[in-house]
Amino acid sequence: MSDKSSSRSSGFDRRAFMAGAGIALVPLTARAAVQDPTQAAAQDPALPVEVTLRVNGQDKRLRIDARTTVLDALREHMGLTGSKKGCDHGQCGACTVLIGDRRVVSCLTLALAAEGQEITTIEGLATGDRLHPMQQAFIDNDAFQCGYCTPGQIMSAVACVKEGHAGSDEDIREYMSGNICRCAAYPNIVAAVKQAAPDIMKG
Amino acid sequence: MRSFLYQRATDPGMAVQALSAAAAANNPLTQAAAQPLAGGTTLIDLMKLDVMRPAAIVDINPLARGWSGIETGGEKLRLGALAKMSDVAAHADIQRHYPVIANSLRLAASAQLRNMATLGGNVMQRTRCSYFRDTSYDNCNKRIPGSGCAAMDGVNRMHAVLGTSDQCIATYPGDFAQALIALDATVEITGKSGTRSMPFAQLHKAPGNTPDIETTLQPGELISAFSIPRRWPRSVYLKARDRQSYEFALSSAAIALDVQDGMIRDARVALGGVATVPWRAREAESLLKGQKFDDGLARRAADAAFADAKGRQHNSFKISLGKRLVARALQQASTMEV
Structure with a gap:
């Protein structure tokens, strides 16, 4: 829905320029609580920050641009490409993940703001080779x-x-x-949700 | 997205200090160098679009511990500004005693966005005017003061018919704010010198000659809570839109009635999707008060609500749509079982 994806290229250019200019990249904890804002303002926001994300039960320490969303952290930094980038503006729902027990759009969630919270992605739903009831229901009902x-x-x-x-x-x-399907598989999606609901409610 | 400094505030004092320190003099709040981050559903979106360009982001989510309460004891309702839209919409007491609030929240955005967005952030949501959101348009007085308004003679089907000026016709997009203004809500604001309260109706500013200044908040100030003085069990929120769900209002109505022995003792009418700010239709309320409800009265009240409306090339339909919606919402409210 939008082609405005200048963020990553501009970030890349800046880093490339700085590396080329021989400027050392110093790890920085810009995420620290505000102590002295005037001091903080003197830091360079273009430098990478360290963040630990807990995804599907595992902690992963990342060194990323502060602008990185949870979606980009998953896809570009953790190899978890199950969550999809559709519109990248919170309009399509393709990037939906759970944070805690809540569904959110990961494209509008900063990775830094998700630190310390439990993130569950599509990769974390199945138990070993056994699909989650909702995954099975989508297959059974041809919901895509x-x-x-x-x-x-x-x-x-x-x-x-x-x-x-x-x-x-x-x-x-x-x-x-909040989840748009351009193939319009909606009737089958409704059927899948209905099929899986009793299993999920049983736990 | 431009780079920014991310800061996490763990108490209100820190948040206020960080936001005030980075606030440049004379900058309107919406263009302030430091922006608070709550749900992020407007801020991150507009930063990706390069419409908002803060140098610093102050993450205020840790303040939720103290600022997300839903207090429904007695007549008065107090809602913390960091309460999530979904939590308030699902609250049984809100649904029962303040249905207009629950429904304004339930009918907004999507389940995902309601899980993220906070009440305070929701009322600060920026307009969806496409000429504001797309920086390839040079003429937007809200984005670039003095540059003109591409919407005036552009595709203005979604734009406002009330509260406009010759500088800006951008629609205030939210739903919850209509419920707040209808119910005489108070907004509590936390700043450098502690907290202050004011009527919610004084929070938003009509565009006038300064469409870039959208609220009366000062840099460094944060909304910390909302209060509603009394219960309104006979209240509804109706929303007409291009899609059945997950869409902004073409026209919406927040209605609250206090009916005793068939007589309307008090009436509240607020309009969304049609005005530049959350809109209270006091002329309609005056017509309703002291009357017995009938369909003719509902139509006269609806006419009064839109008496000053000014349509443009593509949005005149909102006037007739809005009137019918107000009349229907009044009918629904008057026949509610409470």
Whole structure:
């Protein structure tokens, strides 16, 4: 929905320039609580920051640009490409992950702001080779065509059920409206959510 | 996105200090060098679009421990500014005693965004005017003061018909603010010299000659809470939009009625999707007060609410749509079982 992806290229250019100019990159804890804002303002925000993200039960220490979203941290820095980048503006839901037990769009969540919280992605749903009931339900009901929105749909659907918003077709449609499917597999998505809901509620 | 310094505030004093220190003199709040980060659903979006360019971000989410309470004891309601939209919408007491609030939140955005967005951030949400959001347009008085307004003679189907000026016709996009203004909410603001309170109706500023100045908040000030003085069980929020769900309002109405023995003792009417700021339709309220409800009265009140509306080339339909929506919302409120 947007082609404005200048952020990564401008960040890359700046780092390339600085490396070329022989400027040492010093690890920096800009994420530290505000002690003296005037001091803090003197730091260079273009330098990388260190952040520890807890994803699918594992801690991962990253050195990233402060602008990095959770979505880009997952995809570009952790090799977890299941969460998809659709619009990158919080409009399509393809990047939906759980933070704690809440579904959020990871493209509008700064990685730094997610530090210390439990992040669950589509890669974290299955138990070994056994698919999560919602993953199985999407397969059983043919709830996708191209599949690009599917990881976001499934993460959103798991939360939708746990929130208690899967009691009727109408409820499912309303509370799944943040996940756009351009193939329009909506009727099958509703069927999948209905199929998986009792299993998920049983735990 | 331009680079910024990320700071995390662990108490309100730190947040206020960091936001004030980086605030350049005479800069409108929305262009201040330091911006608070709560849910981030507006801020990060507009930073990606290069519309907002803060040099520093102050993450105030750690303040949620003290600023996210939902206090419903007694008549009065107090909502912490960092309460999530989804939590307030799902709260049983809010649904029962303040349905207009619960529904304004439930009908906004998507489940994901409501999980992220806070009440304070929601009322500070920026307009969705496409000429404001797209920096390839040179003429936007809100983004670049004095540059003109591309929306005036552009595609202005989504734009405002009330509270406009010859500088700006951008619509205030939110839903919750209409419920707040209808119910005479108070906003609590935390700044350098402690907290102050004012009527919510004084928070937003109509564009006038300075569409870049959107609120009366000063740099370094944060919204910390909202209060509603009394319960309004007979209240509704209706929203007309291009899609059935997950879309901004073409027109919306927040209605609250106090009816005793068939007589309307008090009435509140606020409009969304049609005005530059959260809009209270006091002319409509005056017509309703002291009357017995019937459909003719609802239509007259709706006409009064839009008496000063000015349509442009593509948005005149909002006037007739808005009137019908107000009349329907009044009918719904008057027939509610409470």
